[in-house]
Amino acid sequence: MRHEPSLPPILVNKFREFLRSRALVIPLLLVFTALLVQTSWVGDDAFITMRTVDNFVNGHGLRWNLAERVQVFTHPLWMFLLSGAYLLLGNAHLASILLSVCVSAVAFFILLWKVPENNFGLLLATSILLLSKAFVDYSSSGLENPATHLLALGFAILFLRSAVPLPGCRLFLISLMAGLSAFNRMDTLLLYLPALGYLLWRDRSRRAFGLALAGLAPFLAWEVFAIIYYGFPFPNPYYAKLVTGIPAAELTAQGLVYFLNSVGWDPITLVMTFSAVILVLAGRRLEDKFLAGGILLYLGYILSIGGDFMSGRFFTAPLFLGVILLVRRVQESTRPERWAWIGVVLLLGMAMAPLKSFATPLASDLETFDTTSGIADERAGYYRYTNLLLLDRNGNLHDRQPPPQGRDETKVVTGSGVGMLGYYSGPDVYIIDVLALADPLLARLPARFNLDWRIGHFGRDIPEGYLETLETGINHIEDPSLAEYYDELHLIISGDLWTAERWAAIWMMNTGQYQSLLVAYQERKVAQVQEP
DSSP states (O other): OOOOOOOOOHHHHHHHHHHHTTTHHHHHHHHHHHHHHHHHOOOHHHHHHHHHHHHHHHOSSSSSSTTTTTOOOOOHHHHHHHHHHHHHHHHHHHHHHHHHHHHHHHHHHHHHHHOOSSHHHHHHHHHHHHOOOHHHHTTTTSHHHHHHHHHHHHHHHHTOOOOOSSHHHHHHHHHHHHHHHHHHGGGGGGTTTHHHHHHHHHOOOOHHHHHHHTTHHHHHHHHHHHHHHOOSSSHHHHHHHHOOOOOHHHHHHHHHHHHHHHHOOOOHHHHHHHHHHHHHHHHHHHHHHHHHHHHHHHHHHHHHHHOOOOGGGGGHHHHHHHHHHHHHHTOOOOOOHHHHHHHHIIIIIISTTTTTTGOOOOOOSSEEEEEETEEEHHHHHHHHOOOGGGOTTTTTOOTTSOOOOTTTTTTTEEEESHHHHHHHHHHTSSSEEEOOOOTTTGGGOOOOOOTTTBBOOOOOOOOHHHHHHHHHOOOOOOOOHHHHHHHHHHHHHHHHOOOOOHHHHHHHHHTTHHHHHHOOOOHHHHHHHHOO
């Protein structure tokens, strides 16, 4: 009698144990996806990118105002993903929410499938992420956070399982995850610099350096394109938010307030992030320590720039990496330790901040806003206009969203919250953004300083003659130094791409050789204010 070959019992038992340890993955994924749909929203800042997406999809190029080439978005990879979704769906709200939810669900699924080794690890990771208001909020906001999470997960999985010696393909893939993350948002590269530096130091060869450089190619290629097309390596919001003239000490103090706001409104996010870092630094796993170092480096950067006005937005990537490190560190702990961890998570998420991640705010004001810190709960403001469940039978939200403020017959419109204003005004209206996120000249002027300045909202005074300049296409700026500066800037953002004059202006502008013109303008402006 013929016998069929069978697997050894030990392999069968291990396979069954593997299936049992992953049996909860799909139910937990469904819960997470349902939560994102219930709490979904799109913020005004997402529509800043959506206006560029709309122009790009309709053949106007990667522009915000059609008259000039200005990189208004800070997340090129996410912008291209949004463009694909928008081209497919033809609806800005649906494209933003569905892309966010889908990418977030993929990241969540891979995390649960690849990182935890038992059901305790699954439940710990899930409970932290689902109870984190910041993570839930920015998994569906239309901003780039979902792609940042997915790429951080890919980097961590590849890096933490890297062998010695490291195969060339693995080093390339690790670097590629970092390169794509920087392509998605430049400052997230800080999360990976310690780990990449460690790998390159461990190998110390031209081959390793070349492979790492090849992995960074998506980001480097975009930088080359940005200099050619826009004339600058950094997006316009960099100049609007980080080159303001506000003292570094004041920004750092505001950054501390941003951390304290997160602890007050959403304690689980930073408590779990720092818990993971402390446990890893006290442990023996060397690779884990370099990821923890990246988290600290990134958090230090967020502190130094003053944080943001969106509560918790910049803490989701450190939390996501922290969850990976924490699960690896404690999933084999004793039963009492496991109960202690679950108890702490439930206390932070359900008692100290009672299920804020599950809330469906319907406040009457625009946003839950802390007037003393300038930090807002953005989902609380935009949920009632943009939640996916509020769509009508035609897939529209027009009866629930703020009406567009621009008018097609108006050539130039001035505004501050320019996301929905810009998108719904259409491509033919020129928007002057007084917060300078979308305005190339105002972004390079010092912010209007006062004691009540709000983080992320650095207003600029519109120079005399600037409005007439934009309306007529002729330089009417009254100050001679600023008029000369604008001529060079306008050549960069509106002139023919390949002229020698434009490339000379690009070089001189990026090396600070026109800065004296701005200084002269500012000195005259201060003198005018001081005149009796």
